Amino acid sequence: MHFLKKKLKSVLYLAPTIPFFILAIGFLILPFISMVRSSFTDPSSGAFSFVNYQTCFTKGAYVASIKNSLQVSCIATAVVMVASFFIALAVFSTGITTKKWFMPIMNISQNFAGFPLAFAFILMLGKQGFFRLLFNKLGSSLLDNYSLYSYEGIIPLYIWFGIPLCVLLLLPGFDAVHREWKEASTLLGCSSAGFWTRIGIPNVMPTILGTLSVVFADSITTYTTVYIIISSNAALLPIKIGTMFGGDLKARPEVGCALSVIMIMMILIVMVLCNIGKRISAKRGVSV
Amino acid sequence: MKQNKVGHYIVLGVTVVVMIVPVLFTLIYGFSNGWLDILPSDFPSFTYWKELFFDSPLFWQNVLRSIYLCVIPIIISLVCMILVMYTIVMHMPKLDGLIQTISMIPYTLRGVVLAISVLTLYAGKGTIFSDRTIMLFSVYSVIILPFVYRGLRNNLYAINAKQIVEAAELLGASGIYTFFRIIVPNMLTGIAVAALLSFGLLFTDFPIVKLIGGNRYETAQTFLWNQQRSGFGPKTSTYIIMVFLIIFTIATASYRLQHKVEKQDAEKTK
Known part of the structure; x- marks a missing residue:
């Protein structure tokens, strides 16, 4: 009897969480499971098969979108990480007043993503963009080989919206670097570069790796900006996935599911690698 | 030490310019009647802003x-x-x-x-x-x-x-x-x-x-x-x-x- 009462009580306690679980299970967990299942389902027979994955890795358009997405995101992430590191380093080194005027600017650019960004880039670098006109007038051929509407051409956009996010995430990591260490190392005859390569960066490493996985996930899932600039035919994962479900002629949900799983796997692999890296850097005894 | 700081300020300055330029272009374009040459035409013009507030239900x-x-x-x-x-x-x-x-x-x-x-x-x-x-x-x-x-x-x-x-x-x-x-x-x-x-x-x-x-x-x-x-x-x-x-x-x-x-x-x- 006592046991039953206790059980009843814990059920009662859980009652307020019901709406949350309906939402989470109904619109997060079940859809995810069904997506994974559907990615392993043969569209014609309904049986379990790898045929969708086979399609993804053999058919030109899908292979291209996987390749393009990986290429664009990797290059963008690499550039963003390096640039943001130096920017965050500059903010950290110049002190608190910099933070006060610099952060609002990051806030502006962070919120300028999506449509506004695409529009602005078309305005500046599009077919009749300002810089193209300017360079033509100046007789420079610098932009002649550059096209905003190509997969290499949109990388600057990825970099542009990646930087504010990355700087915002990196800055707290720099707080782990105590200014006294810098002074101490200088007294001991260490150069500034030496300090950062041997003491500074190893200490910021966990934050850098954590940020890297977020920036990568953010760029590989970018939809709106690309959708406008390259159009809905873009061979990039998020766009391809979207068209597999849209009202377009070639709606192939199973293949779309397989592509989604591939994209999630990429995000997870980067995340896991970053976590392993974090562990290794922590083991080396540099975490604070 | 001082030289170092100059480097940092250059990095910050370049970042600010790069980050703000697209926003500025969009803003200036909104206050013009078109931008087919180096300079936008009729800048500043408020035609489209008026339209936005009074004629875009x-x-x-x-x-x-x-x-x-x-x-x-x-x-x-x-x-x-x-x-x-x-x-x-x-x-x-x-x-x-x-x-x-x-x-x-x-x-x-x-x-x-x-x-x-x-x-x-x-x-x-x-x-x-x-x-x-x-x-x-x-x-x-x-x-x-x-x-x-x-x-x-x-x-x-x-x-x-x-x-x-x-x-x-x-x-x-x-x-x-x-x-x-x-x-x-x-x-x-x-x-x-x-x-x-x-x-x-x-x-x-x-x-x-x-x-x-x-x-x-x-x-x-x-x-x-x-x-x-x-x-x-x-x-x-x-x-x-x-x-x-x-x-x-x-x-x-x-x-x-x-x-x-x-x-x-x-x-x-x-």
Whole structure:
């Protein structure tokens, strides 16, 4: 009897969480499971098969979108990480007043993503963009080989919206670097570069790796900006996935599911690698 | 040492210029009548701004619809999370781990993927979840869970909910009374931060509304999409700046609020 009462009580306690679980299970967990299942389902027979994955890795358009997405995101992430590191380093080194005027600017650019960004880039670098006109007038051929509407051409956009996010995430990591260490190392005859390569960066490493996985996930899932600039035919994962479900002629949900799983796997692999890296850097005894 | 700082300021200066230039171009374009030469024509002109404010009812309707489509999911998500927090604080602290894990999933399962997985499961099945509006609201409520969870959770820590509950119990207040009359009012800043961050995310959403709704829902973002597709002109620029201003105001407000909360925390720990 006592046991039953206790059980009843814990059920009662859980009652307020019901709406949350309906939402989470109904619109997060079940859809995810069904997506994974559907990615392993043969569209014609309904049986379990790898045929969708086979399609993804053999058919030109899908292979291209996987390749393009990986290429664009990797290059963008690499550039963003390096640039943001130096920017965050500059903010950290110049002190608190910099933070006060610099952060609002990051806030502006962070919120300028999506449509506004695409529009602005078309305005500046599009077919009749300002810089193209300017360079033509100046007789420079610098932009002649550059096209905003190509997969290499949109990388600057990825970099542009990646930087504010990355700087915002990196800055707290720099707080782990105590200014006294810098002074101490200088007294001991260490150069500034030496300090950062041997003491500074190893200490910021966990934050850098954590940020890297977020920036990568953010760029590989970018939809709106690309959708406008390259159009809905873009061979990039998020766009391809979207068209597999849209009202377009070639709606192939199973293949779309397989592509989604591939994209999630990429995000997870980067995340896991970053976590392993974090562990290794922590083991080396540099975490604070 | 000094030379080093010069290098840092150069880095900062270049960053600021690069980050601000696209915004400036869009702004200047909005105040012109076209930009086919090096200099924009008729700058500054207010023609399109006048049109935006006095002759674009469709735009403002879409903005309002966007706000409506954002606010309802935010309320749903907040209510669900507050109820969960009630159980966590009052009875089952151990539940927190599970809730956190679930709430962080949308970080990996981003917009496009979540939208299509919900579509595969429910679309055209004739259940209550197959209704597009319910689908959209639910996906929106789920996609903001990370913000909602973080916002409420941090605030709950900051106000030391556990001690408050114990004190109130000693004074004879019931659990429900304590939670809803003392804890929740104290969490208002956390709720506001969560709501503002979520609003920023949902208001700028395009993929989810496009994939789930097709062309059913006309939001501020789909309006911008249609504008950019139909023609490229200074008018679009004014719409973009306006939408950006709305988002920017919200972002600034949430940034300020967060700082306020952090300051309060710092004072409390002192």
